[in-house]
Amino acid sequence: MRENWERGTEVLPLSPEEASLLLQPILPGRRVTQVVPTEGGKANTNLRVELADSKRLLLRLFVRDPESGAKEAALLRRLAGRVPVPALRHFADDNPVSGHPYEVLEWIEGPRLKEALAVAGPGEPAALAREAGRVLAALGRETFPQAGFLAPDLTISVSYEPGSAGFLRFVEEMSTAPSAAARLDPRSAPALAGVLPRRGHLARRPRSTGPLGALRL
Numbered sequence: 001m002r003e004n005w006e007r008g009t010e011v012l013p014l015s016p017e018e019a020s021l022l023l024q025p026i027l028p029g030r031r032v033t034q035v036v037p038t039e040g041g042k043a044n045t046n047l048r049v050e051l052a053d054s055k056r057l058l059l060r061l062f063v064r065d066p067e068s069g070a071k072e073a074a075l076l077r078r079l080a081g082r083v084p085v086p087a088l089r090h091f092a093d094d095n096p097v098s099g100h101p102y103e104v105l106e107w108i109e110g111p112r113l114k115e116a117l118a119v120a121g122p123g124e125p126a127a128l129a130r131e132a133g134r135v136l137a138a139l140g141r142e143t144f145p146q147a148g149f150l151a152p153d154l155t156i157s158v159s160y161e162p163g164s165a166g167f168l169r170f171v172e173e174m175s176t177a178p179s180a181a182a183r184l185d186p187r188s189a190p191a192l193a194g195v196l197p198r199r200g201h202l203a204r205r206p207r208s209t210g211p212l213g214a215l216r217l
Contacts, residue, residue: 009064011037012045018097019049019059026090026104027051035059040112043068048107056107057089061100069093069101070152076105078154083138 014022016032023030034050038058045061062069073091080087090104113132117125144150147166148159160170174180175192184192 007042009043009045012061012063012098012100013037014047014059014097019047021097022059022095022102023049023057023090023104025092056109058086058105058107059102060105061095061098061102063100066101067152069103071150071154073103074152074154075150079142082142084135 014035016035019035020030020032023032031052032049033052034048036048036050038046038048040046043062043064045063047059047061049057049059051057062072069091070093073088076085076088079085086108087106088103089106091101092103093101095102111119113128116128120128144154144156146156146159147161148156151157160166175184
């Protein structure tokens with residue numbers, strides 16, 4: 001489904017010279033030889049940067065929601081060593097090329113889960129599922145004082161009422177938002193309104209805001 005989502009912001013092209021400038025705080029004097037937009041992601045500009053010594057890094061510019069940059073950097077610092085996340089090499093609130101907040105991450109080579117499953121041999125899907133379960137369990141151990149949305153410093157900036165009543169109210173508000181209305185089939189609205197009250201009890205005791213929900217690729 002994600003493949004069919006529309007991209008809300010254009011990818012910002014950077015020349016090797018411009019990318020080199022953004023890397024100066026951590027790699028002074030190092031020369032960038034190639035800058036290639038990566039696949040995936042709908043909100044930010046993600047660029048694979050290759051250096052003259054063949055070292056690769058990921059350069060991410062926070063274009064659509066600049067405030068999310070500091071939040072993502074804080075989450076990566078918090079989760080490092082506890083959940084598999086790329087190492088954060090650098091974050092800055094602006095940059096001399098486009099002015100957007102940006103971060104530099106380690107480049108991790110490998111297929112996406114969907115691609116790995118497509119060529120998986122006997123027993124491999126189960127092993128991948130177990131590993132995904134371990135990662136989700138580790139995320140589930142990351143809790144916050146109350147349910148809500150995270151500020152850049154990882155405090156709760158907007159809270160919502162816990163329990164099934166608060167969950168139902170939240171979903172009802174979100175389902176009528178313009179972004180949701182543009183994706184939901186109008187004919188599904190009555191069915192959604194009917195199923196929510198019957199399933200609201202499943203969310204009686206939310207434990208955290210869910211860190212992954214704060215990340216935008």
